[in-house]
Amino acid sequence: MVNAGDRRRGHWDRAKETLSASGRRRYQGRWLTRLLAHAWERAPGVRRRLEAAGLGLGDVRDEERLARLPVIKKSAMPDLQKADPPFGGFCTVPLSRVRKIFFSPGPILEPMGPELGAWHLEPGFYAGGFRRGDIVLNTFSYQLVPAAHEMDEALNLLGCAVVPTGVGNTEQQVAVARAAGATGYVGTPSFLMTLLQKADELGGGRLAFEVAQVGAEPFPESLRRVFQDEHGIMARQGFGTADLGMIAYECAEGAGMHVLEDAIVQICDPTTGAPLPAGQIGEIVATVNNRTYPMIRFGTGDLSVVDDGPCPCGRTSARMLGWRGRADEVTKVRGMFIHPRQADEIVARVGGVARFQVVVGREGHQDTLTFRVELAAEAAPGRITPAMEGAIRDVMKLRGAVEVVAPGTLAEGAKKIADTRTWE
Numbered sequence: 001m002v003n004a005g006d007r008r009r010g011h012w013d014r015a016k017e018t019l020s021a022s023g024r025r026r027y028q029g030r031w032l033t034r035l036l037a038h039a040w041e042r043a044p045g046v047r048r049r050l051e052a053a054g055l056g057l058g059d060v061r062d063e064e065r066l067a068r069l070p071v072i073k074k075s076a077m078p079d080l081q082k083a084d085p086p087f088g089g090f091c092t093v094p095l096s097r098v099r100k101i102f103f104s105p106g107p108i109l110e111p112m113g114p115e116l117g118a119w120h121l122e123p124g125f126y127a128g129g130f131r132r133g134d135i136v137l138n139t140f141s142y143q144l145v146p147a148a149h150e151m152d153e154a155l156n157l158l159g160c161a162v163v164p165t166g167v168g169n170t171e172q173q174v175a176v177a178r179a180a181g182a183t184g185y186v187g188t189p190s191f192l193m194t195l196l197q198k199a200d201e202l203g204g205g206r207l208a209f210e211v212a213q214v215g216a217e218p219f220p221e222s223l224r225r226v227f228q229d230e231h232g233i234m235a236r237q238g239f240g241t242a243d244l245g246m247i248a249y250e251c252a253e254g255a256g257m258h259v260l261e262d263a264i265v266q267i268c269d270p271t272t273g274a275p276l277p278a279g280q281i282g283e284i285v286a287t288v289n290n291r292t293y294p295m296i297r298f299g300t301g302d303l304s305v306v307d308d309g310p311c312p313c314g315r316t317s318a319r320m321l322g323w324r325g326r327a328d329e330v331t332k333v334r335g336m337f338i339h340p341r342q343a344d345e346i347v348a349r350v351g352g353v354a355r356f357q358v359v360v361g362r363e364g365h366q367d368t369l370t371f372r373v374e375l376a377a378e379a380a381p382g383r384i385t386p387a388m389e390g391a392i393r394d395v396m397k398l399r400g401a402v403e404v405v406a407p408g409t410l411a412e413g414a415k416k417i418a419d420t421r422t423w424e
């Protein structure tokens, strides 16, 4: 039995997780250099990308110089793999050493190589409170996709036993969780809620879950509070993709996802691939220290923001502040990307808005940003306008105007962000 305080304390690898900024740069520079040399020899797909960018092996030794390599888009993978099957020349080991081959729509294939722990999921499970001796229900899909398999391996390395239940069959999952005395859960947050409700409905006492690692969908704070307050479950989320594995995880603080030391995450301009300063929204572009399948500057198509301020847990890595939508939904205003989800956040913060539309326009050589809002019946216009202007500054890092319009002005089903700029 692990006590709840112990689940919040400690590190999987204290030295690595508390590196100074310069120590982290050196650590990442070292593995990046070694990884590229290894891939240059054994993964012709990686070598072709470097050569096409006019780069030699010695040209990419740190994060800054890595940015010279163009981002590889996920959408390019099917054609690359078709041209050089099965893995597009990105796999460094012969097929005889590949343990599993995963398949994503596209189609895109991903290999699991011979080494254990290549996906670096252990620090995230530890930070999320999983400990040796936990019995963990893994409800992610085991069919074709890698997440469940990678997680099982990491949990075993932590000393946890896995019950591989996979997706669906809620009643049976509740019965299995009870019979096994499962203390941990892995899966989507919504399915955890489904299991807890089903357990209530069936009677027979509470499930024994104490920790949960959730992912693959947004995880609202309201749901996290329900897990914690009503069920005593410490639920933490991670961010990953099939191609990269999990690259960021929450600690006990639950305020942003620490980026792995074995991943170099750059938040980039989705059109040019250039890294953006901390605090700006952009595409998550990652390079992961996976020696079997080295994805170098892989563009996920997902948006996030990074906070490089200190975290009370003592880990020193920057934190990704949640998933902020897809890169193909962003609009650039005065050099900053804005996203419909940011607009939702602004409106939710201020309250009193029945409907809204963000209009991006152009006056002279300046972009303009205007929130057109229809107020709820009880809302006071005198309060809404300044509150909203403040929220726009906080969330979008831009100055924006607020225009209150009469109810019924905004068209039903209109786009949240309307870009009216013309560029003739």
Ligand SMILES: [Zn+2]
Binding pocket: 251, 252, 253, 258, 311, 312, 313, 314, 315
């Ligand atoms: Zn932390």
